[in-house]
């Protein structure tokens with residue numbers, strides 16, 4: 001992996017692969033703990049996240065703490081050899097807090113106040129909330145600083161899940177302060193936001209407000225800076241908690257659980273402030289390929305971490321928060337979990353240990369279901385524990401990839417602002433489509449920032465990289481000049497970091513790299529497709545442009561831009577840059593991806609039947625081939641070594657049952673690379 005090299009603190013316990021999940025003992029009578037601990041031992045649980053929603057149970061009234069129950073939980077975990085990922089408990093202020101401090105409640109863009117009664121009912125900019133959260137985190141840190149169970153701090157929980165933006169007056173003041181810091185003078189803000197347009201010029205700072213509900217399109221610069229500010233403001237909450245934790249326990253690693261490709265938070269900026277990158281991943285049933293998305297989220301986390309990371313939460317079976325909550329098929333719990341491990345996770349956690357009897361999540365699956373031990377889920381939970389124990393030597397090993405998808409939150413926010421050529425632009429969907437084509441080929445992919453070092457990659461894909469700074473454009477050009485292969489897709493390189501269009505023809509700063517000039521966008525109507533001269537077809541987008549040095553690989557074969565380049569390839573320095581002026585999908589995208597992968601000289605991890613995923617983790621001493629069979633048929637893959645889950649030798653052919661997983665410590669890693 002090129003992306004990023006960082007050294008981070010890692011929890012001293014547990015050894016091997018961490019296994020467990022969220023434990024919410026405050027929901028249950030204390031007498032149940034002995035039963036819980038016995039069952040945890042049966043499942044092989046070695047870590048638990050404790051205290052995520054315990055603010056009300058710990059600080060029972062302002063400044064009055066009841067520690068006894070948590071002391072006993074922590075002592076019991078230590079006694080059972082279970083590592084605690086101890087939460088700072090700040091994710092859900094109790095009713096007494098919100099009632100006493102109604103000015104801390106979050107407000108939507110239309111002015112609606114969000115009341116307490118669910119969770120995360122606070123304004124990220126509220127100094128009252130922040131002070132209370134830091135105080136609570138500090139009290140917890142001092143209480144358990146030297147507790148033997150303490151392995152890691154779990155800061156807050158899923159920042160921004162329900163309150164990623166607050167539009168109240170306190171937030172407005174914080175936004176102004178943030179803007180003053182960024183721009184210095186109002187004049188610079190007026191320029192950056194292009195306020196000459198629509199008579200929007202500001203003459204005093206207190207006229208500047210968040211992009212609250214307004215008559216029509218709010219100023220794009222204001223919206224983009226607001227997105228940046230909201231991410232930074234929650235990061236500031238997180239950093240304030242980290243500061244007090246580090247003051248008390250400098251050697252205990254800190255994490256906060258991310259949420260995969262979560263648009264409101266720029267995780268590339270967050271990552272540098274955390275010791276352990278951890279993620280919550282839930283299968284999204286509305287996606288075409290939920291399991292490919294699982295791999296994508298793992299690849300993103302690994303890239304943010306620059307190495308191993310933690311899967312903090314996923315679901316043993318159904319969740320409760322989608323319109324239709326599909327249960328997992330037999331075997332899927334284990335297969336999904338091991339997919340995360342294959343992508344670099346050194347921990348597998350679930351939400352949650354025991355299924356709640358009451359509350360909004362009582363129909364969310366848990367490791368221990370309502371029906372108890374004699375269940376599919378429990379048997380798989382125990383089976384997974386045994387599997388992870390067999391894989392303990394894999395912990396610490398790394399996943400290498402020669403392909404990167406370039407993604408930036410800044411560009412994502414800007415690309416999907418309103419009043420654009422089409423509403424059909426879906427950056428995450430486009431990334432998923434590319435990732436899924438590479439996934440089909442067993443080509444492992446990093447997801448990296450356009451600012452990162454691209455030097456170690458052979459192939460770099462830039463899907464809809466709309467906003468590009470001068471430095472990022474030069475970074476991409478240097479990568480290609482040095483011999484790399486790049487693929488850039490439509491609506492990339494269009495604006496600078498202020499969301500101002502780069503003049504002289506699209507795609508602005510990338511014209512020379514791509515050898516094309518585009519004069520007008522011709523987005524397609526919903527459902528419309530356009531035929532290309534190579535018999536593939538595009539959707540979403542077409543454009544009126546011409547090659548300016550690039551070789552035309554395919555033209556638009558019909559419609560108003562017939563004859564214009566749809567796919568081009570430009571030799572640049574020692575490398576080449578492809579440009580896609582339309583949106584390829586399905587087999588057309590797969591065929592194109594195969595072509596560029598071959599051209600870049602990237603070899604797939606293994607040759608497998610469709611729907612059978614292969615990923616490799618390696619350490620200096622060994623390499624491990626993970627084969628995940630997502631199909632309903634048994635599969636065979638060529639490899640020699642020892643299959644770690646069964647302990648059996650594999651000579652030549654690994655057989656993986658339908659829906660199952662095989663992990664082989666390879667004898668001849670190089671021989672396993674077959675394409």
Ligand code: GLA
Nearest residue numbers: 157158280282313319351364
């Ligand atoms: C998130 C939260 C958990 C729980 C799960 C349910 O991951 O962190 O508290 O609500 O979602 O899927």
